Amino acid sequence: MTSWLMNKARRLRQRAVNLRRSATLEWHWLRHGRHYGARRDAGGAADIVVSLTSYPPRFATLHLTLKSLLSQSLAPARVVLWIAHGDLDQLPAAVTALRAAGLEIEACDDTKSYKKMIPLLQRGQGARHAIVTADDDVYYWRDWLRQLDETRTPGKLEVVCHRMHRMRLDAAGLPVPYNDWEFESPNRDSTRLNFPTGIGGTLYPAGVFGPEVLDVDAFTRLCPRGDDIWFWWWARARGATFRRAHAGHEIYCWDGSQEVALWLDNVGARYNDEQIQAMIAAYGFTNERSAV
Template sequence: MKVKELPVSIYYSLKLRYGTNGAGQKRSKTVIPVLISLTTIESRLGVVDLVIRSLLSQSVSPVKILLWIPDSLEKELPPRLTELCGDIFEIRTTHLHCSHKKLIHTLSAFPEYPVITCDDDLMYRPQWLSLLYEESQRFPGAIIANQTRTIKMDREGNFLPYGQWPTDQPAAVGSDWVLPIGAEGVLYPPASLDKRFDKEDLFLNLAPKADDLWFKTMSLLKGTKCRLASNRSKKAVPVMGSQKTSLKHVNIKKDLNSVQWLKLSDHFNLKDKLKSD
């Protein structure tokens, strides 16, 4: 977290924790037909309630907010998190420990709904959900993301390293080359991913630490275009102290994203798929 982000993080944390108690137990807002799905890790159990409170404090309400946790954490949940459970917010368990669980189980359980994924270390602004949903209504069938990279190749047709893929490049139309990044929120319409999206043997072998790359591959195989939202809300607010353990930092520092993308590309022949765009 940057020093300049500390004051707003502290402000949002206090406002959410002491102003939304019990907010998940009943509905009092307009409900839109989407689900929000996320996961968390043991080191964030003490602060993930702030993320949930920010989702419950949106200007509109989703049908459900689902937090997926490994079975091993079920008995370690703090009261400040479990007290939020109710009509809207649910905590569900899974045998998986990888980040892919934030989407695959919800897609399987609720195939008729659009699913929005988000991260467990950010507090989302009150208009975040409504704006993302409005954008999906403008471009039905497309995967909509508030943060993206653009896949790039060199002149010889080889993928450039992940770190050289530019961020947040707006495009007039959806594209196969746009990679949705999960942090600021991604909306997946129903049936927007290839039917192999939940094949554990595949994603644990090819992209065990890169759910964004796995889901991008599944959208390519299905032929679903991705696009950067044009009506993004202000950036989400980092939860103070939550970034000590971060998959993103590990992947970038060791360039694991490039390694995993090449494995996905080789296995699914993604170069040919992208060239046809």
């Protein structure tokens, strides 16, 4: 088969998947999502806040991700969308209309991808609630949040995620290059070397961060494109371990949403390595070769 035919077949398969996902989402939305506020008030997860951010290149499919979050089988206490002040008036009606179902839309300073959690932490939300971060371009299946919730151990400082890498260390006990880590690790251990990737969603328990995480100048200078690195670093500094959710699931991004994506730069241009090295130079790195 020629490359042209292969590409065409791939596009057709992708379109078919997109149609199936959209149909499933609309069904869940009509039955559950539009009633999110009532389901939350009737007995949802009172200690969990779902938080995400977005920006204009992703606005076209943002409402789809938001509908999937509002349709979760376990309704969180809040679903909060953070938008930079300068982008707020560009939100499409398909997004703003979701306020009627209980979505909260908040304006904040433009700290790029850090907007998904920093504004909540600045308001003290992280001391009282678990914060679950989500990406703005993903279809989150109906039990996505319930699976994160059921994996966590109450009272334990443990970060739970749906997708993670396993950090590998060299003979000196320092991280090897990011592209040499164990990607999408299947292990179920709770360790300080597991590294959550934001795309699958990550649950950060209440109290997992100290005041250092709010240093805007530091993360802008040391880790401008690596919010996953920054949040992992400071949760780890508090003694947290990291675990993958018990249930696995395919992660699906909306068709066309990946034309602008941080990971394309972070991995391809090795920005992750630069940012990790900058963090080590600034804060040091505990030898974890024998850690569990």
